[in-house]
Amino acid sequence: xxxxxxxxxxxxxxxxxxxxxxxxxxxxxRSGYYKYVKQMQHPAKDLELAxxxxxxxxxxxxxxxxxxxxxxxxxxxxVKNPKTILRIMHKYDLLSEIRRRRKWVQMGWQxxxxxxxxxxxxxxxxPNQKWVTDISYIHTKEGVLYLSMIRDLYDRSxxxxxxxxxxxxxxxxxxxxxxxxxxxxxxxxxxxxxxxxGFQYTxxxxxxxxxxxxxxxxxxxxxxxxxxxxxxNFFGILKTECIYRHKPETFEQANxxxxxxxxxxxxxxxxxxTGLAPLTLRQSC
Numbered sequence: 001x002x003x004x005x006x007x008x009x010x011x012x013x014x015x016x017x018x019x020x021x022x023x024x025x026x027x028x029x030r031s032g033y034y035k036y037v038k039q040m041q042h043p044a045k046d047l048e049l050a051x052x053x054x055x056x057x058x059x060x061x062x063x064x065x066x067x068x069x070x071x072x073x074x075x076x077x078x079v080k081n082p083k084t085i086l087r088i089m090h091k092y093d094l095l096s097e098i099r100r101r102r103k104w105v106q107m108g109w110q111x112x113x114x115x116x117x118x119x120x121x122x123x124x125x126x127p128n129q130k131w132v133t134d135i136s137y138i139h140t141k142e143g144v145l146y147l148s149m150i151r152d153l154y155d156r157s158x159x160x161x162x163x164x165x166x167x168x169x170x171x172x173x174x175x176x177x178x179x180x181x182x183x184x185x186x187x188x189x190x191x192x193x194x195x196x197x198g199f200q201y202t203x204x205x206x207x208x209x210x211x212x213x214x215x216x217x218x219x220x221x222x223x224x225x226x227x228x229x230x231x232x233n234f235f236g237i238l239k240t241e242c243i244y245r246h247k248p249e250t251f252e253q254a255n256x257x258x259x260x261x262x263x264x265x266x267x268x269x270x271x272x273x274t275g276l277a278p279l280t281l282r283q284s285c
Contacts, residue, residue, distance in 0.1 A: 003028055004090050007036035012199070015144060016166065039087065049080065050092040050223060057094055065096045093222035111199075112207045117218035118194040122230050124154040127282055128187045131159065132194045133175065133201075134231035135167050138239075138258075141249045147258060148175040150193070151234055156271060157278035158234065158262050163255055172200040173209055180213055194218040196228050237265070 006026040010019060010033055023030050039046075053069055064072070066086040073080055089095050124130040130153040138145045148171045149161035160179035164171045176193075183191065193215050195201040201219065210217050220227030242261040248254035266279045274281050 002090075003032060004036065004087075007033050009199075011037065039091075046088050046091065047223070049078075049085075050088050050094065052076075052078070053085070053089060053094050054092070057096075063096055091223060111202045112204070112217075113197070113202060114217040114219040116221050116227055117192055117216065118227070120227060120229070122153055124152070127152055127154045128183050128191055129154060130192050130194070131179070132228055132231040133172070134196060134228060134235070135171070135198065135200070136235040136239075137167075138243055138248065138254050140251060140254050142251050145251050145254045146171060147235075147238075148172055149231075149234065150175055150179045151231060152278075152282075153230060155274075155278040155281040156230070156234075157266050157282055161258070161262060163258060165251065167198075167200065169200045169203045169205050173205060176209055176213070176215075188214040190216075192216045192218050194220070194228060194231075196220045196225075196231075197222055238262075 006028050010022045010026065010028075013022065019033065020030065023033055052073075056069065056072055057064060060068075066082060066089055069089065070080070070082050070085050073085070118130065118132070121130075131150050132153060133148070133150045135146055135148045138147060143165060145163055145165060146167045147161060147163050148167075150159045151157070152159050159182065160175050162171055162175045162178065180188075191214070193210065195217070197219060200206060201217075207217075209215075225232060238258070238261055242257055243254075246257060248257055266277065268277050270277055271281075276284075
């Protein structure tokens with residue numbers, strides 16, 4: 001397992017486990033982890049260079065390693081340290097596909113990656129054609145409550161959601177099970193489920209469940225949060241209109257706020273684009 005991937009695992013679980021213990025378990029240095037965190041604090045500068053490299057990789061059919069990218073950047077008048085180029089290519093998944101494995105083992109799980117089939121096409125012609133999913137967190141005095149949800153891009157309704165005190169693979173699987181209760185078997189063949197590259201969505205269990213249901217997985221490109229913008233958008237609405245205003249102190253309060261708000265959102269909240277609440281539009285089709 002590469003150090004950058006280990007640092008990402010540590011950063012994801014930093015609120016649940018001590019950083020010192022995770023560094024020791026994964027055999028990486030604390031200084032290396034904090035350097036990784038520092039680099040994450042300047043995404044805009046990295047993103048600008050990453051977009052240039054991405055365009056070149058597309059034209060070169062993903063055959064350029066960091067050395068050839070370095071030569072190309074020099075010819076364009078962009079002088080960068082080779083280590084910086086390599087770091088950015090690692091961070092945004094822009095490495096050459098030559099001599100690279102597409103699957104690897106992560107802490108005992110088989111990791112799967114999927115193509116970005118959604119490709120920011122956030123409109124659907126009918127229900128259960130395109131879904132987006134993600135996990136967000138809500139702070140309380142008792143700790144962090146995680147919310148997993150699935151949103152239908154046809155009417156922007158929340159098809160299913162689950163909460164838990166840890167962001168496990170089972171939290172995601174339970175959300176999918178709940179969502180699939182409302183989908184007819186014949187409709188599953190064209191159902192696309194888009195996610196980011198969180199470990200829950202790259203796990204073997206997620207791969208097996210989507211295959212079992214006949215769901216076609218789609219996945220955001222690494223470092224492209226806008227690829228899953230409609231999932232992030234809902235969390236922003238929920239937090240702005242509910243969570244930040246009322247500030248739940250306990251898990252029970254947070255769960256009740258989520259239940260009440262999602263019911264309001266699905267059944268009553270008028271969307272500017274359609275002039276209807278999501279489920280009103282769904283029932284009219």
